[in-house]
Amino acid sequence: MGFNHAQQVEILNQNLNDLEGKVNVSFEFFPPNSPEMEQTLWQSIQRLEGLQPKFVSVTYGANNSTRERTHRIINKIQNETSLTPVPHLTCIGASQEELVDIAQNYWDSGIRHIVALRGDLPEQTQTQPNMYALDLVKLLKSVADFEISVAAYPEVHPEAPNSQFDLINLKRKVDAGASRAISQFFFDTETYLRYRDRCLASGIEVEIVPGILPVTNFKQLLKFSSMTNVTVPQWMHRLYQGLDDDPMTRNLIAANVAIEQVKVLAKEGVRDFHFYTLNRSDLTYAICHSLGVRERSLVPQAIAV
Known part of the structure; x- marks a missing residue:
């Protein structure tokens, strides 16, 4: 599947009003590690709450390093906002008994949706993990009828031997009960579209939700993309060239x-x-507003920070 120049121009020039009411969004946050970042997080949650996303997810951190903070944030979102909180859960560094307890506690507290991931391996480890995301999906389904999201990799997981192995692994997670897949971020739309086509051809019929990363720090992106097997196109290098000390222009380009x-x-x-x-809420809010995802009135709820 490809676009010629005329088609690309037509798409990019379409009236943004055509998208109003047709785009659904969800947001991902991570547990802060300082009081200042905690305040920023809750200010962002409050700002984005009015857009009424389908859900908001909270990451777990490498090697389960933020487990307790993730639980605390999920509980606070559940109890003090109108949002649907979705915790990430990883199986690295946790026993099956611990995972069952965590899942049961989430279910008992009203959490019905979990993002199931293997998680990052400890640095310099030589041992293979004894559980993978597939095993975690099965475990969650054995505890309760959770809605489960899993990860998808349009440019192949860095540890997968090839793209077909990666696709088979995704199908196994879906067959085990995953409700949807959320993709790693990408910048070439054709990469995602080809991947979606391959998923359908392989019998993977759940939604492959594209992960969108607005890039405000290009140097940080290059470092992260080298670890995640994400291609940064040359046109992005040209766009961000010479903007290291110009955050306003970087934000405009990111949007x-x-x-x-x-x-x-x-x-x-x-x-x-x-x-x-x-x-951070400002850039995401501006992008969503431009795409026709408009704020709706909510009953005010105070969040203690």
């Missing part, structure tokens, strides 16, 4: 790139998008 991604994908029938917010 424009993200909006164009969503517009092209929406033209191809994609309706749900997952935004990696990095705990």
